[in-house]
Amino acid sequence: xxxKRIQFFxxxxxxxxxIGCSDSDEPSLAxxxxxxxxxxxxxxxxNGSFDLYNKTSAEYSSNAFQSANDFPVGSTIQNAIISxxxxxxxxxxxxxxxxxxxxxxxxxxSVTTGLHTPFGVAANNEYAFLTNWGxxxxxxxxxxxPEIITINLATFQISSTLALNIxxxxxxxxxxxxxxxxxxxxxxxxTTVSVYQINEGTLQPESTIDVQPGPDKMVIDANDNxxxxxxxxxxxxxxxxxxxxxxxxxxxxxxxxxxKLTIDPAGTYLFWIASSGYPDYNSAxxxxxxxxxxxxxxxxxxxxxHGLGVDEDNIFVGDHAAYQSSGKVLRFSDYDSAPKLIxxxxxxxxxxxxxxR
Amino acid sequence: xxxxxxxxxxxxxxxxxxxxxxxxxxxxxxIEDGRLSVxxxxxxxxxxxxxxxxxxxxxxxxxxxxxxxGIYVRKYGGEGQLSSIAFRGTTxxxxxxxxxxxxxxxxxxxxxxxxxxPAYLFESAEVLAGGAxxxxxxGNIGGSINLxxxxxxxxxxxxxxxxxxxxxxxxxxxxxxxxxxxVMVNMSAFxxxxxxxxxxxxxxxxxxxxxxxSILQGLQTDLSYKINKRNTLNTQLWYNHHDRxxxxxxxxxTNDDHLLDRNLRLLVGxxxxxxxxxxxxxxxxxxxxxxxxxASETNLTRNIAKVDFEYFQxxxxxxxxxxxxxxxxxxxxxxxxxxxxxxxxxxxxxQVNPLPKLKLSMRAQKSYIEGLEVPFVFGGGxxxxxxxxxxxxxxxxxxxxxxFRAPTLNDLFWSPGGNxxxxxxxxxxxxxxxxxxxxxxxxxxxxxxxxYQTKIKNMIQWLPMSSASDQAIWSPENVRSVRIRGLExxxxxxxxxxxxxRAEATYSFNQxxxxxxxxxxxxxxxxxxxxxxxHKLASxxxxxxxxxxxNMNYSYTSRRYTEASNRLxxxxxxxxxxxxxxxxxxxxxxxxxxxKIENILNNDYQNYELRATPGRSYILKLNYKISNIYSE
Numbered sequence: 001x002x003x004k005r006i007q008f009f010x011x012x013x014x015x016x017x018x019i020g021c022s023d024s025d026e027p028s029l030a031x032x033x034x035x036x037x038x039x040x041x042x043x044x045x046x047n048g049s050f051d052l053y054n055k056t057s058a059e060y061s062s063n064a065f066q067s068a069n070d071f072p073v074g075s076t077i078q079n080a081i082i083s084x085x086x087x088x089x090x091x092x093x094x095x096x097x098x099x100x101x102x103x104x105x106x107x108x109x110s111v112t113t114g115l116h117t118p119f120g121v122a123a124n125n126e127y128a129f130l131t132n133w134g135x136x137x138x139x140x141x142x143x144x145x146p147e148i149i150t151i152n153l154a155t156f157q158i159s160s161t162l163a164l165n166i167x168x169x170x171x172x173x174x175x176x177x178x179x180x181x182x183x184x185x186x187x188x189x190x191t192t193v194s195v196y197q198i199n200e201g202t203l204q205p206e207s208t209i210d211v212q213p214g215p216d217k218m219v220i221d222a223n224d225n226x227x228x229x230x231x232x233x234x235x236x237x238x239x240x241x242x243x244x245x246x247x248x249x250x251x252x253x254x255x256x257x258x259x260k261l262t263i264d265p266a267g268t269y270l271f272w273i274a275s276s277g278y279p280d281y282n283s284a285x286x287x288x289x290x291x292x293x294x295x296x297x298x299x300x301x302x303x304x305x306h307g308l309g310v311d312e313d314n315i316f317v318g319d320h321a322a323y324q325s326s327g328k329v330l331r332f333s334d335y336d337s338a339p340k341l342i343x344x345x346x347x348x349x350x351x352x353x354x355x356x357r
Numbered sequence: 358x359x360x361x362x363x364x365x366x367x368x369x370x371x372x373x374x375x376x377x378x379x380x381x382x383x384x385x386x387x388i389e390d391g392r393l394s395v396x397x398x399x400x401x402x403x404x405x406x407x408x409x410x411x412x413x414x415x416x417x418x419x420x421x422x423x424x425x426x427g428i429y430v431r432k433y434g435g436e437g438q439l440s441s442i443a444f445r446g447t448t449x450x451x452x453x454x455x456x457x458x459x460x461x462x463x464x465x466x467x468x469x470x471x472x473x474x475p476a477y478l479f480e481s482a483e484v485l486a487g488g489a490x491x492x493x494x495x496g497n498i499g500g501s502i503n504l505x506x507x508x509x510x511x512x513x514x515x516x517x518x519x520x521x522x523x524x525x526x527x528x529x530x531x532x533x534x535x536x537x538x539x540v541m542v543n544m545s546a547f548x549x550x551x552x553x554x555x556x557x558x559x560x561x562x563x564x565x566x567x568x569x570x571s572i573l574q575g576l577q578t579d580l581s582y583k584i585n586k587r588n589t590l591n592t593q594l595w596y597n598h599h600d601r602x603x604x605x606x607x608x609x610x611t612n613d614d615h616l617l618d619r620n621l622r623l624l625v626g627x628x629x630x631x632x633x634x635x636x637x638x639x640x641x642x643x644x645x646x647x648x649x650x651x652a653s654e655t656n657l658t659r660n661i662a663k664v665d666f667e668y669f670q671x672x673x674x675x676x677x678x679x680x681x682x683x684x685x686x687x688x689x690x691x692x693x694x695x696x697x698x699x700x701x702x703x704x705x706x707x708q709v710n711p712l713p714k715l716k717l718s719m720r721a722q723k724s725y726i727e728g729l730e731v732p733f734v735f736g737g738g739x740x741x742x743x744x745x746x747x748x749x750x751x752x753x754x755x756x757x758x759x760x761f762r763a764p765t766l767n768d769l770f771w772s773p774g775g776n777x778x779x780x781x782x783x784x785x786x787x788x789x790x791x792x793x794x795x796x797x798x799x800x801x802x803x804x805x806x807x808x809y810q811t812k813i814k815n816m817i818q819w820l821p822m823s824s825a826s827d828q829a830i831w832s833p834e835n836v837r838s839v840r841i842r843g844l845e846x847x848x849x850x851x852x853x854x855x856x857x858x859r860a861e862a863t864y865s866f867n868q869x870x871x872x873x874x875x876x877x878x879x880x881x882x883x884x885x886x887x888x889x890x891x892h893k894l895a896s897x898x899x900x901x902x903x904x905x906x907x908n909m910n911y912s913y914t915s916r917r918y919t920e921a922s923n924r925l926x927x928x929x930x931x932x933x934x935x936x937x938x939x940x941x942x943x944x945x946x947x948x949x950x951x952x953k954i955e956n957i958l959n960n961d962y963q964n965y966e967l968r969a970t971p972g973r974s975y976i977l978k979l980n981y982k983i984s985n986i987y988s989e
Contacts, residue, residue: 046606046967047919062924071559072967074608094609107560112611138652323821325881325922346924 035316036064036087036355037329038307039348041075046093048077049348050105053329055314060345068105073098079170082355083123086153090118090130097121097130097151102357109156117143120170122178127201128153129178131168142185143167148178150201159201166190172218172226175240178203179226181215189213193228193236195243207243211236212250216259221290222267229254229261229272235288249295253286260308260353264335271315271335273305274298281305281322285315287335299339300332309354310335314342318351327351398708398718399738399756400788401807401845403484403863410476412908412936415520415528415549415978417573418454418482418502419471424912424934425895426484427845427865430471431888431917434604434968435524435553437571440471445486445811446841446867446889447499451762451784453491455503456595457624458663459641460494464685465655467496467765473599473618477518477530477547478577480507486845487786487811488758489736492704493663493681495724495761498784498813506579506593509541510534516982518547522953523974525552525570539583546576555971558961559608566969568612569604573597587631593624606967619646637665656688657766675708685766692770700726700763714742726763731781734759752792760784764833768817774832782835783814799854807845814838820875838872839886855902862896871921880922888965890915890929908936919966930962949980 034055041048049063050073065073073091080089086108087100096112117133128151134143146167150160167190169183177195184190191213196203214231221227225246226238233254237247253274261272269287276282283305284298300317306327307318315332327347332339403426413421419440423430431449433439441449453460454469462469485491486500513535520528530547553569575597582590597620605612626639641661648654660683667677680703687696702724710716718738724731736758744751764779788809795802816837822830849861869886885891892915899908913931918924938951953976962970 044606045919046609047925070561071608072606074606093606094611138650321880321922322875324818324875324879325884325920326924328880348925349920 034357035309035311036080036357037316037318037345037347037351038077038080038089038353038355039327040077040350040352041093042349043076043093046072046075047349048073048075048091050077050080051345051347051351053345062346062348064105065100065107069107071107073107076350077352078119079121080353080355081121081123082357083128083153084125087355088121088123088128090121092117097128099153099156111151111156111158114158114161115149116145116147118149120168120180122171122173123153124173124176124198126153127151127159127198129171129173129203131171131180133167142187148180148196148203150198150203152201160203162196162203166192168194169216170218172220174220174224174226177206177240179218179238179240181218181228182208183214183216183231189232190215193218193226193238209238209243209245211238211245212248214257216257217261217272219261219263219270220267221263221270227261227263227270227290229259231255231257231259235270235272237293247293249288249293252295253284253298260306262308262310264310265312265356269310269336271308271310273308273317275305285317285339302330306350307352307354309356311354311356315339316354318347318353320350320352323350325349398489398716398740399754399790400489400758401484401486401790401805401809403847405482405484407481410479410481411980413476414518414530414980415526415976416476417472417549418474418476421476422471422484422502423895423914424910424932425863425897427863427893427895428484429888429890429893429914429917430964432472432964432968432970434965435555435566435569435571435971436526436551437472437549437553437573437599437601438569438604438968441468442471442499442502443889444484444499445809445845445865446843446869446886447811447813448886448889450765450817451496451499451813453494453497453501455491455501456622457593457626457639457641458493458503458665459622459643459661460491460496461620461622461643462496463645463647463655464657464659465645465687465689465766467762467767470599470618472571473573473597473620474504475547475549475573475575475597477549478506478545478575478595479504481505486807487756487788487809488734488760488784489720489738489756489786492679492706492720492722493702495722495731495734495763495781498760498762498782498811506577507532507534507543507545509536509543509579509581511536511538511541512985514982514984516980518978518980520976520978522976524555524971525550526974526976527551541579541581543579544577547574549573553604553971555969555974557607557969564610566604567610568602568614571599571601573599573601587629589628589630591624591626591628593622593626595622596620604968607969615650617646617648617651620644633669635665635667637663639663653690654688655690657685658687659683659685672713673710676706678705679703687766687770689766689770691772692766692775693772696766696770698727698766698769700724714745716740720758724761724763726781728769728777729763729779729781731761731763732759732783734761736786748796750792750794754788754790754792756786756788756790758786760786764817768833773830774819774822776833779817779833780815780835782816785812785814786810799852801849801851803847803849805845805847807843809841809843809845811841811843812839813841818875836873836875839869840872841867841869843867857901858899860896860898862894865893866891867893884921884923885918887919887921888917890917892929904940904942906936906938906940908938910934910936914964927963927966930960930964932960932962933957945984947980947982947984949978949982951978951980952976953978 035053037051039049051062075093078090089098095115096110098110099108118130120131130149132147134146146164148162152159166182169181180194182190182192192208195206212230212234228236235249281303285300304319306320309316315335317330319328321327329345429443444452449468483503490497490501515533518530528549532545534543550572554565556563577595579593599618603614621644623642629636643659645657663681665679669675704722706720708718720736738756740754762782790807792805815835819831822832844866846864852858869889894913915929918926934955936953940949959973
């Protein structure tokens with residue numbers, strides 16, 4: 001072999017190296033975007049994220065929190081809401097409430113100490129209220145010491161902790177009261193919604209309302225009344241003046257756990273997801289008109305539906321891609337008549353909800 | 358040959374340009390034509406030398422492979438943290454680690470944690486690719502790594518190793534050997550502690566990494582007794598104790614996850630040999646114990662009987678066959694009941710050299726595993742010496758083989774979700790290689806190129822099985838098909854005069870494509886498997902002169918997708934390490950002092966998504982060795 005051949009091999013080799021060198025395409029931040037996609041992420045990898053989408057310009061940017069802060073938001077993002085200038089997000093890896101500037105996505109601070117598997121979040125002008133499942137017990141596979149934690153949104157300090165004797169799921173704030181769905185656990189489902197009065201950052205139990213097994217997601221309608229979707233397959237309408245059940249719709253198709261119930265901004269239609277589960281993950285979106293609450297056929301059918309959001313024009317559906325990869329988002333028009341698929345957007349891991357700025 | 362030097366320098370320079378901020382070094386990884394080559398005629402066989410193992414004596418197999426081979430090691434943070442292997446574009450379940458020919462992967466999880474395999478206890482290792490890489494077992498769809506213990510010698514010797522270094526590193530090890538014509542004994546023991554309290558950037562500030570300490574301890578003994586000319590008895594013991602905290606994701610300051618592993622591996626064997634035949638009979642007792650967070654326990658006991666027979670006529674024919682029986686018993690908290698599983702495996706293998714320039718091999722293997730249908734697997738290869746001159750040799754070879762991987766015990770018995778209906782995964786391999794060697798008086802130049810394709814069918818994947826009435830339960834299914842196409846290239850150059858110079862670079866390219874849809878809206882078809890980099894480079898250069906030696910090592914791993922639709926990824930990273938050492942020798946003893954700097958350029962990188970890694974770190978190492986106590 002002569003030197004020319006050696007030269008040729010070295011050239012081949014150097015070529016290999018250059019093939020290995022490719023630049024990344026960093027997404028740019030588009031803080032004006034109206035739609036925020038919440039990607040819950042994978043617990044062990046702490047890779048939850050927020051993606052942004054501008055419906056007008058069709059600009060899309062992924063991982064807005066990481067881009068704005070240069071550190072990750074964590075996993076799993078259980079729930080996120082807008083409260084004043086903030087986005088409040090509960091995460092479980094690590095357990096925290098992340099308080100985020102709604103416009104820039106910069107982290108204002110996070111509250112970690114004292115939280116134990118925070119899940120649901122609600123807020124008024126002064127306080128954020130977090131349901132906490134408690135500490136996971138690896139022997140019983142249940143959560144011990146569930147609680148509701150109140151955080152002062154001026155000081156970002158915990159102002160009170162209320163111990164519960166049942167695992168809570170979601171929390172909503174309406175008419176100066178807090179409504180908490182007492183979901184229980186897989187051995188023993190809860191059957192109540194608890195009502196609490198708020199007194200300078202501390203909670204006083206006021207009453208409990210009997211609903212159906214597994215009360216989960218709750219929304220407030222145009223009349224400030226409460227709708228509770230129970231994972232046993234019931235939709236319960238509660239009058240928040242009397243704290244009484246007005247109507248219970250039975251045999252409602254649901255997901256079975258971690259229900260996704262939402263309402264349009266006008267408060268006139270309820271929307272939720274039902275799934276057939278493995279192996280087909282046949283999913284459907286159901287709609288119920290509050291003025292005429294009778295169950296009808298699904299308005300959207302598909303697979304792998306995981307997150308749901310409705311703004312003034314569109315229905316957004318998050319697709320978890322069988323948890324095998326990043327998911328995607330389906331955007332539909334005509335939420336109040338016959339929805340049509342307008343476009344499909346990318347998403348992060350397990351898009352489980354949307355907020356609209 | 359000055360010109361050649363210039364080109365090697367140019368090659369190094371190219372790498373410098375490519376990495377922009379890093380450079381490289383290379384340790385000789387010679388291709389061995391040892392006895393095991395019978396396994397893999399026409400396939401790749403990389404020898405990880407004893408010099409390399411010495412350089413990594415205070416470390417484990419994780420860094421050794423990542424920094425010196427085309428294999429990608431997925432490491433969950435600092436040293437000693439979970440490290441899994443992606444060999445030739447496959448997943449961590451597809452590589453076997455073997456000790457005395459026995460699979461030592463955790464039978465529950467189906468993989469080995471490379472961080473629990475200390476380099477100190479081994480002299481060298483062989484990296485064998487594809488279906489041709491083992492005779493027993495299966496599980497080698499990617500390949501296998503065969504650990505080699507220190508060879509036994511007559512006389513008596515002793516060595517002592519001590520390391521201290523950044524981030525709470527403290528390593529101590531002793532080795533001794535004693536031997537005469539009848540009895541030979543090797544013993545080694547070590548303790549390796551690292552705190553991993555390196556700085557982590559988070560929330561525009563830094564903190565010291567929490568909960569990441571690893572303490573690995575182990576000992577090994579190897580005792581042989583030569584009954585007579587033909588018969589030898591041997592017993593070996595390897596005990597490993599790995600106590601560590603599991604490094605949490607960046608920003609998680611409260612996590613206190615903990616993992617304790619204990620492994621006992623015992624071998625009692627007999628070997629009979631004549632001029633043209635070897636018969637080896639061995640009995641193994643293997644116990645693996647693991648506890649997670651001081652609560653969830655995994656206990657596995659295996660008793661294995663193994664017989665191998667080999668008949669050979671040097672350079673003409675090798676015929677071999679073997680039989681192994683294994684009984685595994687589990688006591689795992691996450692299995693509903695204690696479970697046993699038996700398996701019996703056998704193989705036959707033939708290698709013939711019909712012409713001086715041609716070698717052919719054929720292999721057939723059949724396993725019987727309780728509750729599973731395991732197919733016959735076949736393989737064959739050919740090697741032809743195309744050019745053979747006084748100084749230059751070009752060999753080309755082909756290999757076609759099959760392999761399988763049985764479902765792991767977790768796949769079968771995990772509660773909830775284990776699926777006893779699973780079938781074994783199948784692998785189909787084809788490979789073409791070229792090896793060019795040029796030898797002059799003081800110089801050796803070698804280029805090896807392997808092109809290969811592997812297809813994996815019935816690949817097992819855990820999927821969520823939620824239904825409207827229960828929580829999300831995940832269960833494994835034979836759903837994936839994957840096609841891997843790859844290239845491996847090794848270039849090495851060695852000059853040995855008064856000064857020794859060595860340079861080597863190993864590059865691998867792997868395109869691992871998922872071919873199957875699992876559910877509707879599957880976004881993963883035709884996408885690269887997660888955590889399989891397209892490009893991996895490992896390179897070394899070293900100069901030794903008059904007891905002084907300098908090594909430089911550079912490795913680069915390209916972007917890894919963190920999920921199967923290839924939207925999300927962690928950036929590629931390059932690492933530059935160097936070692937400066939000085940040896941002083943007397944007639945029978947040697948004293949070596951070295952300093953190693955790792956991650957010289959203080960790169961902030963992630964190997965595994967959101968696990969922090971150490972910046973620049975220093976290791977000071979002292980080795981004292983008495984080669985033969987009696988001659989002092």
